[in-house]
Amino acid sequence: MIPLPVTFAILFYGLCVGSFLNVCIYRVPLSRSIVRPGSSCPSCQTPIRWYDNIPVLSYLILRGRCRSCGCRVSFRYPAIEALTGGFAVIALYAFGLSASALVHFIFFSALITITFIDIDHRIIPDVISLPGIPLFFLLSLAVPTVTWQESALGILAGGGSLWLVAWLYECLTGKMGMGGGDIKLLGMMGAFIGWKGVLFTIFFSSLTGSVIGLSIMLSQKGNMKLAIPYGPFLAAGGAVYTLFGAQLIGWYLGFVR
Known part of the structure; x- marks a missing residue:
């Protein structure tokens, strides 16, 4: 208590x-x-x-x-x-x-900062995300649920997965659909939450982003060109995974069996 x-x-x-x-x-x-x-x-x-x-x-x-x-x-x-x-x-x-509570709060603070900067300016500053990758890799050592190997894979999975999606989208449409800031952000997050957290974050952010984005577009009378920042959805997914990821994954696996 x-x-x-x-x-x-x-x-x-x-x-x-x-x-x-x-x-x-x-x-x-x-x-x-x-x-x-x-x-x-x-x-x-x-x-x-x-x-x-x-x-x-x-x-x-x-x-x-x-x-x-x-x-x-x-x-x-x-x-x-x-x-x-x-x-x-x-x-x-x-x-x-504990030290784990402190490093998690640092992670949450970084996500809050990035979220509102992305909302205001449609950018995710490199000055936060790039130093954040080695910083959160080191801070992840204070988190007992994530090994350094999972953290390293999280960096690769986070940055690599979104880079692949962005590259495929650009090849298919000839347009850039995702900024490099989102890729670096997920790499930073992967350093702290590991590769499992990256997979959850991608699923959560894609689902919530699609639902909210579609709702906004419909409210704007079908304006399909409306630009919606993706960073806040990634940040929300990372925060949800950090707090409830294990329970949600356990619930989902139990549901599909």
Whole structure:
């Protein structure tokens, strides 16, 4: 049983990390430093004081507005902070107060950052995915369910499988249907979740991406040329596998027998 004060401490830590992820999501695609300058209002550029930068709480106290100019601040900032804090608590209860919980939270944080950058800009920055491959290969050593051999195969299966799909699609249609960022992302994820996780992620992301993509296209009156980023679906598949993969695979195998 994890004491309640520990849960709140981990939640607050996750909220603070979420605040930092907001900075990364905004600045990394612009090739700006994530360290300096400090955070400022997007409208009036006034530096944000520390007491106005407390995750979620400051947003609620200021009613979602800048203290200096009164301009409305996007609700997405506290939402990402809350999402990251939630994943910190989920990692704590799923893996206990351990090194495994910490590395899983790092993995979740990377996926959150990539998801929102891809939604905003339709890109997955190499500065995250490429260093992430060796980083998560090393961090996978702290995960007892994934061997280093499975991690290495995950890198090959993740990057290679999507590269093959993209190559076949381009050969058949003459058009690029999948960006290189998705390929590198799945390679990064494969380094942490192994080849089995890669297979699950591809199945999950293809299924959910098809359903949601078709629903959006129908709502847009059949616009079949609508571009939908694939990175968020890959990220969701990796997170679901990390938390529930073994149970879902066991349920599926039991169902088909």
